[in-house]
Amino acid sequence: MGCTIYALVDPRTSRVRYVGFTRGKLELRIQQHLTGCGQPLISAWVAELAQFAGPIVIVLETVEGQSRAARGTARSAEQGWIKAFRDAGADLLNRRGGQPLPLETRLKMSASAKATWAAKRAARLAHPSAT
Numbered sequence: 402m403g404c405t406i407y408a409l410v411d412p413r414t415s416r417v418r419y420v421g422f423t424r425g426k427l428e429l430r431i432q433q434h435l436t437g438c439g440q441p442l443i444s445a446w447v448a449e450l451a452q453f454a455g456p457i458v459i460v461l462e463t464v465e466g467q468s469r470a471a472r473g474t475a476r477s478a479e480q481g482w483i484k485a486f487r488d489a490g491a492d493l494l495n496r497r498g499g500q501p502l503p504l505e506t507r508l509k510m511s512a513s514a515k516a517t518w519a520a521k522r523a524a525r526l527a528h529p530s531a532t
Contacts, residue, residue: 402424402425402426402467403463403464403465403466403467403471403475404422404423404424404463404464404466404467404471404472404474404475405422405423405427405430405460405462405463405464405475406420406421406422406460406461406462406463406464406475406478406479406482407420407421407422407423407427407430407431407458407459407460407461408420408421408458408459408461408482408486409421409434409443409447409456409457409458410456410457410458410459411446411450411456411457412450412453412456412457413450413453415457416491416492417459417486417491417493418446418456418491418492418493418494419443419446419456419493419494419495420461420479420482420483420486420493420495421434421479422475422476422478422479424467424472424475427458427460431455431458434447434455434456435447435455440494440496442494442496443494446494461478461482462475462478462482464478483495
C-alpha cells in the first residue's frame with residue numbers, strides 16, 4: 402500500500418474544492434469525509450452534497466511505499482497539487498498549501514455550511530449507531 406493524493410470535486414459545478422492525502426485506504430478516508438470526520442469546513446461542504454451522494458473523487462497521484470521518505474514525497478506532491486489548483490483559480494477548502502483559505506470562502510460557509518455540519522454532527526452524536 403502506498404500514499405494517495407486525491408481531489409474532491411463538487412458534482413454541482415465540476416470544480417475541485419479539496420485536495421487531500423492519505424497513507425491508508427482511499428475508500429476509508431473518503432468515508433471519513435462523508436461522515437463528518439475532519440475539518441469543519443470540509444465536513445460542512447460534504448454535508449451539503451448529501452443529495453448527490455457526496456463529492457466526486459479523483460486520484461491525482463500515488464506514491465509507492467509507507468516509509469518516511471515516501472510520506473514526505475506524497476506530502477510534497479499534495480502541496481504541489483494544492484498550489485497548482487489555487488494558481489489556476491480554484492476556491493479550495495484546504496487550510497494549508499499555497500495560501501490560506503480565502504476569507505470570502507470562510508465567511509460564505511460560516512452561516513449555512515457550518516450550521517449544516519453542526520446539525521449533522523449533533524444528530525450523529527445523539528444516535529451513534531445510525532452512522
